[in-house]
Amino acid sequence: MNKDIEKGIKRLVIFFSICFFSIIGYLTYFNIFTADKIVTDPTNRRLAIYDNEYIRGSILDRNGKPIVTSKRNEKGTQDRTYTNGEAYAHVTGYSSYKYGKTGVELKYNDILQGRNFMYNVFGGMTKNIGDIITKKEKRGNDVCLTIDKATQERAYKAMGTDKGGVAAINPKTGEIIAMVSTPSFNPQNINENFDSLKNDERKPFINRAAQGYYPPGSVFKLVTTASFIENENQSLDRTFNCNGKLKIGNYTLIDQNNKSHGKINLKNAFKYSCNYTFGSIGMELGYDRLKDSAEKFMFNKDIPLNQDYDTINIKSGGISIGDKNDKAELAQNAIGQNKVAANPMTMALVTSAIANNGVMMKPYIVKEVKNPYGFKISETVPQELTESISRGTSDIIKDYMVETVKSGTGTNARIQGTTVAGKTGSAEDSSNNQSHSWFVAFAPAEDPQIAVAVIVENAGYGGGRAAEVARETIKAYLNK
Amino acid sequence: MKTFEKSIIKDICIITMLLYSILALSKMDYRPLEVGGLSCILIISSYSIISKFFYKGDKFLLIIPLFITQFGLIMIYRINSALAFKQIVWFVLGLGIYMIIVIFLRDISRLEKFKYLYAIIAILLLSSTLFFGKEIKGSRNWLRIGKYSIQPSEIAKFFLIFYLASAIQDVKDFKDAVKISIPVFICIGLLVVEKDLGAGLIFFGIFITMVYIGTSDRKFILASLGVFIVGSIFSYFKFAHVRTRFAIWIDPWKDKYDKGNQICQSLLAIASGGLFGTGLGLGHPEFIPEVHNDCIFAAICEEFGLLGGTALILLYLILVYRGLRAAINAKDNFSSLVAVGISSMIGFQVFVIIGGVIKMIPLTGVTLPFVSYGGSSMILNFACLGVLQKISEARRTVVYE
Known part of the structure; x- marks a missing residue:
């Protein structure tokens, strides 16, 4: 070879x-x-088998009331029940083997399934051994939300058939008390309805409360006011001379109903939402100072959640301008039009910062995780996000907001026996004649427990529908 | 040396019995133990015959495949015990043919003279399915005889190796080379038309290695690679099934409920196994389509983990190495080329199917030698082993001891 x-x-x-x-x-x-x-991947049928070994944990509200629960059925599989599912769809998300999972169901999946090793060593382990001996059914962990069941459901009901969103935050902690987006869907029968929901023109899957991108209109005047107070060393008694029309070159900024407010100071301009005054203030401040103030309120910035897994994605508010020196654009930015955008969640954060003496807390929606035996596995500790304004400034704006509800544009939000502080907004929608109805508020003004922001799409003036929804939400939370 | 081999046989029997015991416990059934006992008897007796009467040959050429076969048998039993009983019959038949070849085939070089007959048989076998064949699982490569389906392409491989081994030695120049490759390319063409792409790929692999070893000329390799590339591009544009296979390979998840399902389920099984696997009987091979056949490697990875899969691949590598070693020591060029053909057939087949199941290369349906369920493949592989054994026996010099 x-x-x-x-x-x-x-x-x-x-x-x-x-x-x-x-x-x-x-x-x-x-x-x-x-x-x-x-x-x-949803085609992995092992997941269903592994999952079925444990009864999936519940999702509870802040007081331990069940929102989503699971139960073993006769077939040996599990039924997951979403009580009043539509109201919570964007908070809890859905859980389907066909279409996957979203929201808390997705991000806290391992915890709900009991696939975590964060045992409370002395409590959990011994009970666990006990269960193995007694052959008790294995359960996953429960997730307790910061959501208040009564508030969430009342807010959802108040929205009715309108499109829009509600966000309510505890200003002192950052806990999200309610987050509603309408139109909604029921996670219960997601498997049957998924395709029709996906193709629905009203887009029920979008979380308008946290993911929306709307012009904020006059509720943005909170930011403009803060910027004016913090930047200009002027007497707050200075008066502006409103004639109902602010002429800037070829552009004219008009007030609602062309109403002229005459000689008016800042407090009354805020109370009656005078566009002439705030347009002028914007031009005086200039873009840079207005933008800096907005960014202190987390516009143009990522808003992190104060929890392990991001169950909601907050789209932060935005402010920009085509030409810095264009006075007309500036004036429009100052009243929350042009290139300013926000959603109820970001506006609720702005409001909560004012309510909380200028300090914005990091928002969160998961309060704690409990193992099946009721032991806390983890608990969220409130954290400061940023100091948006000084305490002095916040006190002044608080006062203006109280006046607004007492006798200004926001009287519709008055609640017997409680001082409500608020601000209305009517944001022009370029695609519709009717403007978006906005309302932000907090209450009680002396010791704020809840800060709310509401948008009702194309529902007209903020003092109308939005103020109504905000009022109902606050009432539900304060048990009024 | 002999005590070493004996201790390996003992270990294989222990492992086999252990695995069958696990199966018996998990199924709460005594029959796996019977099957295990029978398997061990088969292993021990076939090894004894070879080591007693044919001690000059390389015993590892039998020991390793026996172990691999047991491994496969256990997996098939775990997936579908009815199939496992049939597979044992094929295993016994395969061993029988192996013994017949080892005992009765005196001198392998006598087979050299029938070269064109082999080519004709191979082409006839492959074209038979075009006329009498049945389309099963998208490929027209099955022949039904009575109750049984046989896969002529498996048998054709055997003849192709003999044809090439005898014909290549006549190659003097490029013209000869073209002449001898004509039947091979006819075979590959037939396989592509019958949608049996995996077998086509293996035929080509065997062809190219044997031509390279037989002629030691790189020119031929480059030429045949060129033909291969042109042929692949041609068949890509000409045949829809080739395009589908390719598209599934690029992204199986796009069509995960239908055409990509098999590969996706294989990948999920492998991924669920992790490093150590779930353990025998605790995985879910029933989710993988064709798990007893093409995708059995995925089931092995799920239950025995990355380590088990790697061990199996290494066993195959040792087997291929022992086969090629027999080729080096063979007494004449014909035997040497046959040994190269058989070893590279096993090597390519393992590479094509395992590579396909793990999505390293496009998945084409070929069997995993000695492991997948299937009579044609089992009998043919043992016949090949018999020939290899014979070649290793008739070596020029005794290397070890």
């Missing part, structure tokens, strides 16, 4: 070694880098 064949065969041995070791290499790579990403 010739030497060439031998040499060739030796090369062949090397060739096959390379082939086989590359398979082993690829397999190892796959296990380390790809495996984790694909095992959660």
Whole structure:
């Protein structure tokens, strides 16, 4: 036999070694880098089997009242019940083997399934051993939200058939008390309705409360007012001369109903939402100072949640301008039109900062996680997010807001026996004649417990529908 | 040396019995133990015959496949015990043919003279399915005889190796090379038309390695690679099923409920196994389509983990290495080329199917030698082993001891 064949065969041995070791290499790579990403795919039927070993944990409200629960049925599988599901759809999310999971159901999936190792060592472990002996059914952990059941459901009911969103925050802690987006959907029968919901023109899957991007209109005057007080060393008694029309070059900024307020000071301008005054203030401040103040209220900035997993994505408010020196654009920015955008969640944060002496707290929606035996596994501790304004400024704006509800544009939000502080907004919607109805408020003014922001799409003036929804929300929370 | 081999046989029997005991416990059934006992008897007796009467050959060429076969048998039993009983019959038949070849085939070089007959048989076998074949699972590569389905492409491989081994030695120049490759390309063309792309790929692999070893000329390799590339591009544009396979390989998740389902389920099984696997009987191979056949490696990875899968691949590598070692020591060029053909057939087949199941290369349906369920493949592989054994026996010099 010739030497060439031998040499060739030796090369062949090397060739096959390379082939086989590359398979082993690829397999190892796959296990380390790809495996984790694909095992959660909905086509993996193992998930359903593993999941079914544990009864999925409940989602509870801040007082431990059940929102979502699971129960074993006769077939051996589990039924998940979403009580009043539409009201909570954007908070809890849905859980489907066909269409995946969203919201708390997605981000806290491992915890709900009991797939975590954060045991309360002395409490949980011993009980766990007890369960193995007594063959008690295994349960996942419960997730307690900061949501208040009564408030959430009342806010949802108040929204009726209108499109829009509500966000309510505890200004002292950052707890999200309510987050409603309408139109909504019921996570209960997501499997049957998914396709029609997905193609629905009204877009029920969008969380308008946290993901919306609306012009804030006059509720943005909170920011403009703060900027004016903090930046201009002027007497707050200075008067503006409103004639109902602010002429800037070719552009005219008009007040509602072309109403002229005459000689007016800042307090009354706020109370009656005078566009002439705030337009002028915006032009005086200039874009940079207005933008700085807005950014202190977290406009243009990512808003992190104060919890382990981000169950909601807050789209932060935005402010920008085409031409810095264009006075007309400036005046419009100052009254929350042009290139200013926000949603109820970001406006509720702005309001909560004013209510909380200028300090904005980090928002969160998961209060604590409890293991099946009721032991706390983790608990969220309130954290400061940023100091938006000084205490002095917040006191002044608070006072203006109280006046607004007492005798200004926001009288519709008055509640017997409680001082409500608020601000109305009517944001022009370029695609519709009717403007968006906005209202932000907090109450009680002396010791703020709740800060609310509401938008009702194309419902007209803020003093109308939005103030009504805000009032109902506050009443539900304060038990009035 | 002999005590070493004996201790390996003992270990294989222990492992086999252990795994069958696990199956017996998990299914609460005594039958796995019977199957295990029978398997061990088969292993021990076939090893004894070889080591007693044919001690000159390389015993590892039998020991390793026996172990791999047991591994496969256990997996098939775990997936579907009815199939496992049939597979045992194939295993016994395979061993029988192996013994017949080892005992009765005196001199392998006598087979050299029938070269064109082999080519004709191979082409006839492959074209038979075009006329009498049945389309099963999207490929027209099955022949039904009475109750049984056989896969002619498996048997054709055997003849192709013999054809090439005898014909290649006549190659003097490029013209000869073209002449001898004509039947091979006819075979590959037939396989592509029958949608049996995996077998086509393996035929090509065997062809190219044997031509390279037989002629030691890189020119031929480059030429055949060129033909291969042109052919692949041509068939990509000409045949829809080739395009589908390719698209599934690029992104199986796009069509995960339908065409990509098999590969996606394989990947999910492998991913669920992790490093150590779920353990025998605790995975879910029933979710993988064709798990007893093409995708059995995914089930092995799920239950035995990355480590089990790697071990199996290494066993195959050792087997291929022992086969190629027999080729180096063979007494003449014909035997040497046959041994190269058989070893590279096993090597390519393992690479094509495992690489396909883990999505390293496009998935094409071929069997995993000695492991997948299937009579044709089991019998053919044992026949090949018999020939290899014979070649290793007739080596020029005794290397070890």
